[in-house]
Amino acid sequence: MDNPFVFGAATHGQWFTDREKDAKRLSANFMHGINTIIISPRRWGKTSLVLKVAKELSEKKLKVVNIDIFSCRTQEDFYQIFAKEVIKQTSNKFEEWVENTKKFLSNLTPKISFGSEPTLDFELSIDFTNKQLNEDVLSLPQKIAESKNMKIVICIDEFQQISEFKDAVIFQKKLRSIWQLQSQTVSYCLFGSKKHLLNTLFSKPSMPFYKFGDIILLQKISTTDWINYICKRFKQTGKKIPETMAVKICYLVDNHSSYVQQLSWLVWIRTEKEVFENNIKTALDDLLNQNSILFYNYVEGLTSLQINFLRAIANGINKNFSHKEVLTKYNLGNSANIARIKKSLENKEIIDISNGIITFNDPVFLLWFKKEFGILS
Ligand SMILES: Nc1ncnc2c1ncn2[C@@H]1O[C@H](COP(=O)(O)OP(=O)(O)OP(=O)(O)O)[C@@H](O)[C@H]1O
Ligand SMILES: [Mg+2]
Incomplete structure:
Protein backbone atom coordinates (compact mmCIF):
# COMPACT_ATOMS: atom_id res chain seq x y z
CA MET A 1 0.00 0.00 0.00
CA ASP A 2 1.21 3.52 -0.80
CA ASN A 3 1.96 5.84 2.08
CA PRO A 4 -1.23 7.76 2.73
CA PHE A 5 0.64 10.92 3.70
CA VAL A 6 4.04 12.35 2.84
CA PHE A 7 6.12 14.93 4.69
CA GLY A 8 9.78 15.82 5.05
CA ALA A 9 10.56 16.00 1.34
CA ALA A 10 9.00 17.68 -1.67
CA THR A 11 5.78 15.97 -2.61
CA HIS A 12 4.19 15.07 -5.96
CA GLY A 13 1.42 13.17 -7.74
CA GLN A 14 -1.30 11.82 -5.50
CA TRP A 15 0.29 13.49 -2.46
CA PHE A 16 0.05 16.92 -4.04
CA THR A 17 -3.12 18.94 -3.64
CA ASP A 18 -4.46 22.31 -4.76
CA ARG A 19 -2.11 25.10 -5.91
CA GLU A 20 -3.90 25.14 -9.26
CA LYS A 21 -3.75 28.91 -9.71
CA ASP A 22 -0.11 29.08 -8.63
CA ALA A 23 0.80 26.22 -10.95
CA LYS A 24 -0.95 27.92 -13.88
CA ARG A 25 0.78 31.22 -13.21
CA LEU A 26 4.18 29.59 -12.82
CA SER A 27 3.69 27.52 -15.92
CA ALA A 28 2.78 30.62 -17.98
CA ASN A 29 5.84 32.44 -16.63
CA PHE A 30 8.07 29.51 -17.54
CA MET A 31 6.63 29.23 -21.05
CA HIS A 32 6.89 32.96 -21.74
CA GLY A 33 10.31 33.59 -20.28
CA ILE A 34 9.16 35.68 -17.31
CA ASN A 35 11.44 35.61 -14.31
CA THR A 36 9.71 34.51 -11.11
CA ILE A 37 10.42 34.83 -7.42
CA ILE A 38 8.59 32.54 -4.98
CA ILE A 39 8.58 33.41 -1.33
CA SER A 40 6.98 31.56 1.57
CA PRO A 41 7.90 30.45 5.08
CA ARG A 42 9.49 27.04 5.50
CA ARG A 43 7.71 23.89 4.42
CA TRP A 44 4.66 25.41 2.80
CA GLY A 45 5.39 23.81 -0.57
CA LYS A 46 7.67 25.92 -2.79
CA THR A 47 9.87 23.08 -4.02
CA SER A 48 6.90 20.77 -4.57
CA LEU A 49 5.16 23.40 -6.70
CA VAL A 50 8.21 24.14 -8.83
CA LEU A 51 8.93 20.43 -9.38
CA LYS A 52 5.31 19.77 -10.34
CA VAL A 53 5.29 22.52 -12.96
CA ALA A 54 8.73 21.49 -14.23
CA LYS A 55 7.51 17.94 -14.70
CA GLU A 56 4.38 19.02 -16.56
CA LEU A 57 6.43 21.15 -18.94
CA SER A 58 9.14 18.58 -19.57
CA GLU A 59 7.27 17.35 -22.64
CA LYS A 60 7.40 20.77 -24.31
CA LYS A 61 10.52 22.32 -25.81
CA LEU A 62 11.42 23.68 -22.43
CA LYS A 63 13.96 22.38 -19.97
CA VAL A 64 13.76 23.18 -16.29
CA VAL A 65 17.04 22.98 -14.39
CA ASN A 66 16.77 22.72 -10.59
CA ILE A 67 19.67 23.91 -8.47
CA ASP A 68 19.73 24.02 -4.68
CA ILE A 69 22.39 26.41 -3.39
CA PHE A 70 21.80 25.77 0.32
CA SER A 71 25.33 24.38 0.71
CA CYS A 72 27.05 27.25 -1.16
CA ARG A 73 29.13 29.51 1.03
CA THR A 74 31.10 31.41 -1.63
CA GLN A 75 30.70 32.69 -5.17
CA GLU A 76 33.03 29.91 -6.34
CA ASP A 77 30.75 27.26 -4.77
CA PHE A 78 27.88 28.88 -6.65
CA TYR A 79 29.68 28.81 -10.00
CA GLN A 80 30.73 25.18 -9.55
CA ILE A 81 27.25 23.91 -8.73
CA PHE A 82 25.63 26.14 -11.37
CA ALA A 83 27.91 24.85 -14.15
CA LYS A 84 27.60 21.23 -13.10
CA GLU A 85 23.81 21.18 -12.77
CA VAL A 86 23.21 23.12 -15.99
CA ILE A 87 25.41 20.69 -17.94
CA LYS A 88 23.94 17.64 -16.24
CA GLN A 89 20.27 18.54 -16.42
CA THR A 90 20.32 19.76 -20.02
CA SER A 91 22.01 16.57 -21.27
CA ASN A 92 19.93 13.59 -22.24
CA LYS A 93 22.64 11.02 -21.78
CA PHE A 94 25.55 10.89 -19.39
CA GLU A 95 27.93 10.62 -22.37
CA GLU A 96 27.02 14.22 -23.15
CA TRP A 97 28.32 15.48 -19.80
CA VAL A 98 31.95 15.39 -20.89
CA GLU A 99 31.16 16.48 -24.42
CA ASN A 100 29.14 19.51 -23.34
CA THR A 101 31.61 20.49 -20.65
CA LYS A 102 34.36 20.62 -23.27
CA LYS A 103 32.15 22.31 -25.82
CA PHE A 104 30.76 25.06 -23.63
CA LEU A 105 33.32 25.56 -20.88
CA SER A 106 36.64 24.93 -22.61
CA ASN A 107 38.04 28.34 -21.56
CA LEU A 108 37.74 27.34 -17.94
CA THR A 109 39.96 24.24 -18.12
CA PRO A 110 37.32 22.11 -16.40
CA LYS A 111 38.25 18.86 -14.67
CA ILE A 112 35.69 16.10 -14.64
CA SER A 113 35.63 13.10 -12.35
CA PHE A 114 33.21 10.22 -11.93
CA GLY A 115 32.30 8.23 -8.84
CA SER A 116 31.77 4.48 -8.61
CA GLU A 117 28.51 4.78 -10.58
CA PRO A 118 29.53 6.96 -13.53
CA THR A 119 26.10 7.04 -15.13
CA LEU A 120 24.55 8.64 -12.06
CA ASP A 121 26.72 11.62 -11.24
CA PHE A 122 29.91 13.45 -11.98
CA GLU A 123 31.99 16.15 -10.39
CA LEU A 124 33.07 19.23 -12.21
CA SER A 125 35.81 21.42 -10.92
CA ILE A 126 36.62 24.66 -12.60
CA ASP A 127 39.61 26.87 -12.22
CA PHE A 128 38.31 30.31 -11.32
CA THR A 129 41.59 32.13 -10.91
CA ASN A 130 40.68 34.25 -13.90
CA LYS A 131 37.59 36.10 -12.67
CA GLN A 132 36.65 37.19 -16.18
CA LEU A 133 35.80 33.62 -16.95
CA ASN A 134 32.98 33.49 -14.41
CA GLU A 135 30.82 35.10 -17.03
CA ASP A 136 31.30 32.04 -19.21
CA VAL A 137 29.52 30.04 -16.51
CA LEU A 138 26.69 32.52 -16.24
CA SER A 139 26.11 32.53 -19.98
CA LEU A 140 26.25 28.73 -20.14
CA PRO A 141 22.43 28.24 -20.11
CA GLN A 142 22.03 30.66 -23.01
CA LYS A 143 24.71 28.93 -25.10
CA ILE A 144 23.12 25.54 -24.47
CA ALA A 145 19.60 26.83 -25.17
CA GLU A 146 20.71 28.32 -28.49
CA SER A 147 22.70 25.31 -29.53
CA LYS A 148 19.85 22.89 -28.70
CA ASN A 149 17.12 25.21 -29.91
CA MET A 150 15.14 25.08 -26.70
CA LYS A 151 14.13 27.32 -23.83
CA ILE A 152 15.61 26.85 -20.39
CA VAL A 153 14.29 27.84 -16.96
CA ILE A 154 16.87 27.88 -14.20
CA CYS A 155 15.25 27.34 -10.79
CA ILE A 156 17.42 28.21 -7.82
CA ASP A 157 16.26 27.02 -4.40
CA GLU A 158 17.44 28.69 -1.17
CA PHE A 159 18.45 31.71 -3.24
CA GLN A 160 18.78 33.90 -0.13
CA GLN A 161 22.11 32.14 0.39
CA ILE A 162 23.74 34.57 -2.06
CA SER A 163 23.27 37.43 0.37
CA GLU A 164 25.82 35.73 2.65
CA PHE A 165 28.62 35.63 0.07
CA LYS A 166 31.55 38.01 0.29
CA ASP A 167 30.88 41.14 -1.81
CA ALA A 168 27.27 40.01 -2.06
CA VAL A 169 25.84 43.13 -3.67
CA ILE A 170 28.53 43.30 -6.37
CA PHE A 171 27.87 39.64 -7.11
CA GLN A 172 24.12 40.25 -7.36
CA LYS A 173 24.73 43.17 -9.75
CA LYS A 174 26.76 40.90 -11.96
CA LEU A 175 24.15 38.13 -11.97
CA ARG A 176 21.36 40.52 -12.77
CA SER A 177 23.21 42.34 -15.54
CA ILE A 178 23.92 39.07 -17.31
CA TRP A 179 20.62 37.32 -16.60
CA GLN A 180 18.39 40.14 -17.73
CA LEU A 181 19.86 39.99 -21.22
CA GLN A 182 18.98 36.32 -21.64
CA SER A 183 15.20 36.47 -21.51
CA GLN A 184 14.64 35.31 -25.09
CA THR A 185 15.96 31.86 -24.28
CA VAL A 186 16.59 31.59 -20.55
CA SER A 187 14.54 32.70 -17.57
CA TYR A 188 14.99 32.32 -13.85
CA CYS A 189 12.83 31.15 -10.99
CA LEU A 190 14.39 32.11 -7.68
CA PHE A 191 12.97 30.96 -4.39
CA GLY A 192 13.69 30.30 -0.78
CA SER A 193 12.32 30.22 2.71
CA LYS A 194 14.02 33.07 4.55
CA LYS A 195 11.31 35.56 3.87
CA HIS A 196 12.95 38.64 5.35
CA LEU A 197 16.21 38.07 3.46
CA LEU A 198 14.35 37.46 0.20
CA ASN A 199 12.24 40.55 0.75
CA THR A 200 15.42 42.58 1.11
CA LEU A 201 16.89 41.04 -2.04
CA PHE A 202 13.86 41.61 -4.25
CA SER A 203 11.79 44.42 -2.76
CA LYS A 204 14.35 47.03 -1.80
CA PRO A 205 14.83 49.65 -4.54
CA SER A 206 18.54 49.95 -3.76
CA MET A 207 19.20 46.25 -4.37
CA PRO A 208 20.26 44.83 -7.77
CA PHE A 209 17.41 42.31 -7.96
CA TYR A 210 14.70 44.91 -7.36
CA LYS A 211 11.80 44.33 -9.79
CA PHE A 212 13.57 41.36 -11.34
CA GLY A 213 10.36 39.44 -11.99
CA ASP A 214 6.91 38.28 -10.95
CA ILE A 215 6.83 37.81 -7.17
CA ILE A 216 4.61 34.98 -5.95
CA LEU A 217 3.96 35.09 -2.22
CA LEU A 218 2.79 31.55 -1.74
CA GLN A 219 -0.33 31.24 0.41
CA LYS A 220 -1.45 28.38 2.60
CA ILE A 221 -3.53 25.59 1.09
CA SER A 222 -7.18 26.20 2.04
CA ASN A 291 9.68 18.24 18.22
CA SER A 292 10.33 19.05 21.85
CA ILE A 293 14.14 18.80 21.72
CA LEU A 294 14.21 21.19 18.79
CA PHE A 295 11.84 23.58 20.53
CA TYR A 296 13.83 23.50 23.79
CA ASN A 297 16.86 24.45 21.72
CA TYR A 298 14.97 27.37 20.21
CA VAL A 299 14.04 28.65 23.65
CA GLU A 300 17.48 28.06 25.13
CA GLY A 301 18.95 30.40 22.53
CA LEU A 302 16.63 33.26 23.49
CA THR A 303 17.00 36.12 25.95
CA SER A 304 14.33 36.67 28.58
CA LEU A 305 13.09 39.75 26.73
CA GLN A 306 12.65 37.68 23.58
CA ILE A 307 10.77 35.00 25.52
CA ASN A 308 8.53 37.65 27.08
CA PHE A 309 7.81 39.00 23.63
CA LEU A 310 6.84 35.50 22.44
CA ARG A 311 4.59 35.14 25.49
CA ALA A 312 2.76 38.26 24.39
CA ILE A 313 2.26 36.87 20.87
CA ALA A 314 1.17 33.50 22.25
CA ASN A 315 -1.43 35.39 24.29
CA GLY A 316 -2.92 36.79 21.11
CA ILE A 317 -1.15 40.15 20.85
CA ASN A 318 0.12 40.70 17.32
CA LYS A 319 0.74 44.46 17.12
CA ASN A 320 1.10 47.61 19.24
CA PHE A 321 3.81 46.10 21.43
CA SER A 322 5.04 49.54 22.42
CA HIS A 323 1.82 50.37 24.27
CA LYS A 324 2.47 50.94 27.91
CA GLU A 325 0.10 48.22 29.17
CA VAL A 326 1.73 45.61 26.93
CA LEU A 327 5.25 46.67 27.94
CA THR A 328 4.32 46.40 31.61
CA LYS A 329 2.22 43.25 31.45
CA TYR A 330 4.89 41.26 29.59
CA ASN A 331 7.94 42.81 31.18
CA LEU A 332 9.33 44.12 27.94
CA GLY A 333 11.19 47.08 29.42
CA ASN A 334 10.93 50.25 27.37
CA SER A 335 9.60 50.67 23.85
CA ALA A 336 13.12 51.10 22.43
CA ASN A 337 13.62 47.35 22.96
CA ILE A 338 10.75 46.32 20.71
CA ALA A 339 12.30 46.95 17.29
CA ARG A 340 15.45 45.10 18.34
CA ILE A 341 13.52 42.10 19.67
CA LYS A 342 11.41 41.88 16.52
CA LYS A 343 14.47 42.01 14.26
CA SER A 344 16.34 39.35 16.19
CA LEU A 345 13.35 36.95 16.33
CA GLU A 346 12.72 37.51 12.64
CA ASN A 347 16.37 36.79 11.84
CA LYS A 348 16.11 33.58 13.84
CA GLU A 349 13.06 32.67 11.70
CA ILE A 350 10.92 32.34 14.82
CA ILE A 351 8.40 35.04 13.98
CA ASP A 352 6.89 36.31 10.76
CA ILE A 353 6.00 39.96 10.26
CA SER A 354 3.47 40.55 7.48
CA ASN A 355 1.70 43.88 7.06
CA GLY A 356 2.72 44.80 10.59
CA ILE A 357 1.11 41.68 12.07
CA ILE A 358 3.42 39.39 14.01
CA THR A 359 2.86 35.65 14.27
CA PHE A 360 4.83 32.53 15.17
CA ASN A 361 6.36 31.00 12.04
CA ASP A 362 5.90 27.47 13.27
CA PRO A 363 2.36 26.63 14.47
CA VAL A 364 3.54 23.55 16.36
CA PHE A 365 6.17 25.58 18.18
CA LEU A 366 3.35 27.93 19.18
CA LEU A 367 1.33 25.01 20.62
CA TRP A 368 4.37 23.69 22.45
CA PHE A 369 5.28 27.15 23.75
CA LYS A 370 1.76 27.69 25.08
CA LYS A 371 1.86 24.35 26.85
CA GLU A 372 5.32 24.93 28.36
CA PHE A 373 4.54 28.46 29.51
CA GLY A 374 1.07 27.65 30.78
CA ILE A 375 -0.77 29.85 28.29
CA LEU A 376 -4.38 28.80 27.74
CA SER A 377 -5.38 28.01 24.17
N1 LIG B 1 0.65 20.99 -2.76
C1 LIG B 1 0.84 20.21 -1.69
N2 LIG B 1 -0.03 19.24 -1.38
C2 LIG B 1 0.13 18.46 -0.30
N3 LIG B 1 1.16 18.57 0.55
C3 LIG B 1 2.09 19.51 0.31
C4 LIG B 1 1.98 20.37 -0.83
N4 LIG B 1 3.03 21.20 -0.82
C5 LIG B 1 3.77 20.87 0.27
N5 LIG B 1 3.20 19.85 0.96
C6 LIG B 1 3.71 19.27 2.24
O1 LIG B 1 4.70 20.13 2.75
C7 LIG B 1 5.98 19.46 2.80
C8 LIG B 1 7.07 20.44 2.41
O2 LIG B 1 6.98 20.74 1.02
P1 LIG B 1 8.18 21.43 0.23
O3 LIG B 1 9.46 20.74 0.55
O4 LIG B 1 7.75 21.54 -1.17
O5 LIG B 1 8.15 22.87 0.92
P2 LIG B 1 9.22 24.04 0.83
O6 LIG B 1 8.44 25.29 0.99
O7 LIG B 1 10.04 23.90 -0.39
O8 LIG B 1 10.09 23.72 2.12
P3 LIG B 1 11.52 24.34 2.53
O9 LIG B 1 11.20 25.68 3.10
O10 LIG B 1 12.03 23.39 3.58
O11 LIG B 1 12.37 24.40 1.30
C9 LIG B 1 5.84 18.27 1.88
O12 LIG B 1 6.65 17.19 2.32
C10 LIG B 1 4.36 17.92 2.04
O13 LIG B 1 4.17 17.18 3.21
MG1 LIG C 1 12.18 23.77 -0.59
Missing part, protein backbone atom coordinates in the same frame (compact mmCIF):
# COMPACT_ATOMS: atom_id res chain seq x y z
CA THR A 223 -9.04 24.11 4.61
CA THR A 224 -11.53 22.98 1.93
CA ASP A 225 -8.74 21.54 -0.18
CA TRP A 226 -7.11 19.90 2.80
CA ILE A 227 -10.42 18.31 3.88
CA ASN A 228 -10.87 16.76 0.43
CA TYR A 229 -7.32 15.52 0.42
CA ILE A 230 -7.33 14.10 3.95
CA CYS A 231 -10.72 12.38 3.59
CA LYS A 232 -9.72 10.92 0.23
CA ARG A 233 -6.41 9.54 1.50
CA PHE A 234 -8.13 7.87 4.47
CA LYS A 235 -10.82 6.40 2.21
CA GLN A 236 -8.31 5.10 -0.33
CA THR A 237 -6.53 3.23 2.43
CA GLY A 238 -9.68 1.67 3.89
CA LYS A 239 -10.20 4.03 6.82
CA LYS A 240 -12.70 6.74 7.56
CA ILE A 241 -12.29 10.25 8.91
CA PRO A 242 -15.30 12.51 9.55
CA GLU A 243 -14.95 15.93 7.95
CA THR A 244 -15.06 17.60 11.36
CA MET A 245 -11.92 15.70 12.37
CA ALA A 246 -10.13 16.69 9.15
CA VAL A 247 -11.01 20.32 9.93
CA LYS A 248 -9.57 19.84 13.40
CA ILE A 249 -6.25 18.61 12.00
CA CYS A 250 -6.00 21.72 9.79
CA TYR A 251 -6.99 24.00 12.62
CA LEU A 252 -4.45 22.58 15.09
CA VAL A 253 -1.49 23.13 12.75
CA ASP A 254 -2.90 26.28 11.16
CA ASN A 255 -2.99 24.71 7.64
CA HIS A 256 0.81 24.46 7.55
CA SER A 257 1.40 22.07 4.62
CA SER A 258 4.02 19.82 6.08
CA TYR A 259 2.39 19.59 9.51
CA VAL A 260 -1.05 18.85 8.04
CA GLN A 261 0.47 15.84 6.30
CA GLN A 262 2.48 14.79 9.34
CA LEU A 263 -0.39 15.09 11.81
CA SER A 264 -2.70 13.28 9.38
CA TRP A 265 -0.16 10.46 9.24
CA LEU A 266 0.09 10.29 13.04
CA VAL A 267 -3.71 10.12 13.25
CA TRP A 268 -3.85 7.52 10.48
CA ILE A 269 -1.48 5.12 12.23
CA ARG A 270 -3.58 5.31 15.40
CA THR A 271 -6.82 4.62 13.58
CA GLU A 272 -8.21 1.16 13.13
CA LYS A 273 -11.32 1.94 11.11
CA GLU A 274 -12.64 5.37 11.97
CA VAL A 275 -11.00 8.44 13.50
CA PHE A 276 -12.16 9.54 16.96
CA GLU A 277 -11.30 12.67 18.91
CA ASN A 278 -8.85 10.75 21.09
CA ASN A 279 -6.79 9.66 18.04
CA ILE A 280 -6.22 13.31 17.22
CA LYS A 281 -5.32 14.18 20.78
CA THR A 282 -2.68 11.46 21.11
CA ALA A 283 -1.35 12.17 17.60
CA LEU A 284 -0.86 15.82 18.54
CA ASP A 285 0.94 14.86 21.76
CA ASP A 286 3.22 12.70 19.66
CA LEU A 287 3.92 15.57 17.26
CA LEU A 288 4.76 17.87 20.18
CA ASN A 289 7.01 15.26 21.77
CA GLN A 290 8.86 14.57 18.55
